[in-house]
Amino acid sequence: MFTALSNKISGKNLKIVYPEGTVVRVLGAAVRLNADNLIDPILIGNAEEIQSVASENRWDLTDIEIIDPETYDAFEEMVAAFVERRKGKNTEEQAREMLKDETYFGTMLVQMDLADGLVSGAVNSTGDTVRPALQIIKTKPGVKLTSGSFLMIPREEDGQKMIFSDCAININPDAQSLAEIAVESAKTAKMFDIEPRVAMLSFSTHGSAASEEVDKVVEATRIAKEIAPELPIDGELQFDAAYAPSVAQQKAPESPVAGQATVFVFPEIQSGNIGYKIAQRLGGYQAVGPMLQGLNKPVSDLSRGCTEEDVYKISIITANQAIMED
Numbered sequence: 407m408f409t410a411l412s413n414k415i416s417g418k419n420l421k422i423v424y425p426e427g428t429v430v431r432v433l434g435a436a437v438r439l440n441a442d443n444l445i446d447p448i449l450i451g452n453a454e455e456i457q458s459v460a461s462e463n464r465w466d467l468t469d470i471e472i473i474d475p476e477t478y479d480a481f482e483e484m485v486a487a488f489v490e491r492r493k494g495k496n497t498e499e500q501a502r503e504m505l506k507d508e509t510y511f512g513t514m515l516v517q518m519d520l521a522d523g524l525v526s527g528a529v530n531s532t533g534d535t536v537r538p539a540l541q542i543i544k545t546k547p548g549v550k551l552t553s554g555s556f557l558m559i560p561r562e563e564d565g566q567k568m569i570f571s572d573c574a575i576n577i578n579p580d581a582q583s584l585a586e587i588a589v590e591s592a593k594t595a596k597m598f599d600i601e602p603r604v605a606m607l608s609f610s611t612h613g614s615a616a617s618e619e620v621d622k623v624v625e626a627t628r629i630a631k632e633i634a635p636e637l638p639i640d641g642e643l644q645f646d647a648a649y650a651p652s653v654a655q656q657k658a659p660e661s662p663v664a665g666q667a668t669v670f671v672f673p674e675i676q677s678g679n680i681g682y683k684i685a686q687r688l689g690g691y692q693a694v695g696p697m698l699q700g701l702n703k704p705v706s707d708l709s710r711g712c713t714e715e716d717v718y719k720i721s722i723i724t725a726n727q728a729i730m731e732d
């Protein structure tokens with residue numbers, strides 16, 4: 407999978423911004439991606455500090471661009487573009503202050519087409535990583551909200567890869583938002599050649615329990631079917647009914663999705679975030695993400711628990727998003 411994605415971006419000199427230029431895991435991944443001719447990294451931060459981390463690790467940064475917001479020649483142009491984009495929500499003075507922050511600065515490089523995408527979140531929280539993208543890059547036409555999905559890769563080479571959503575952004579989405587998350591997650595699955603079969607998760611399967619929480623998932627399933635009638639989608643389903651064919655046979659025998667789901671949509675962020683971390687830490691799945699869905703330009707978050715390999719992989723995905731047609 408990653409060989410195919412790497413081939414698509416190889417030699418294309420796509421520029422990915424790393425606002426966390428001094429973080430060893432990030433710098434290591436950027437150096438490898440550059441050496442592998444996959445990405446032209448732009449590291450944000452103080453050049454001496456970045457260089458010092460590189461030297462400690464014996465990494466050569468000769469071919470890698472470093473930009474320090476404090477000494478950036480076109481800073482005032484960026485301030486003007488930011489104020490224009492924020493349409494009265496931030497003053498020039500506020501913009502000057504905000505753009506000293508590496509994430510705001512890096513996000514503006516993407517917005518101004520000076521870079522193709524951004525990867526951050528190895529030390530910054532998700533809120534601080536995604537807020538600039540939500541404010542500046544914003545959602546694509548026809549998409550109301552951004553959500554965060556994970557590509558879940560099993561240990562076995564030929565095991566089924568899956569998408570888990572929303573594990574990162576929307577704290578308690580209503581039925582309409584949940585339906586949109588489901589439809590966007592199905593699009594994300596296709597990027598990895600995963601045939602989307604979408605399970606709308608709950609603690610109930612097809613009416614086995616009654617509550618407001620279940621009603622929300624049932625309504626979201628109805629709306630998602632309306633938005634994307636061609637998409638195999640079913641809910642409400644418990645995780646075992648969605649995942650295990652034997653349980654599906656018992657709990658939802660007529661379902662086109664149960665027992666063979668590939669896209670798992672959690673009812674709210676608590677279950678989504680906890681769920682992906684359990685699969686990662688207990689189940690041994692590699693969790694790549696969160697990839698932000700529905701944005702005008704690609705920005706990817708990371709978990710603060712990420713490895714260098716996670717940064718490497720999400721960077722390849724982010725660069726692919728930059729050249730993907732809608």
Ligand SMILES: CC(C)(COP(=O)(O)OP(=O)(O)OC[C@H]1O[C@@H](n2cnc3c(N)ncnc32)[C@H](O)[C@@H]1OP(=O)(O)O)[C@@H](O)C(=O)NCCC(=O)NCCS
Pocket residue numbers: 495532533534536537540541545550551552553573574575576577679696
């Ligand atoms: C994403 C998050 C940070 C946004 O919260 P916030 O900064 O308080 O957001 P605000 O409501 O002030 O909105 C800021 C901007 O983002 C936009 N926005 C907020 N949520 C959005 C969403 N889901 N999709 C698209 N845009 C969104 C708002 O419209 C607003 O735009 P504007 O400034 O142009 O008007 C917040 O929802 C959050 O903390 N989510 C959970 C993150 C997390 O901790 N995840 C767990 C670890 S992965």
Ligand SMILES: CC(=O)OP(=O)(O)O
Pocket residue numbers: 527530531532573574679695696708709710711
């Ligand atoms: C995605 C996620 O959970 O991020 P973090 O672990 O940094 O909170």
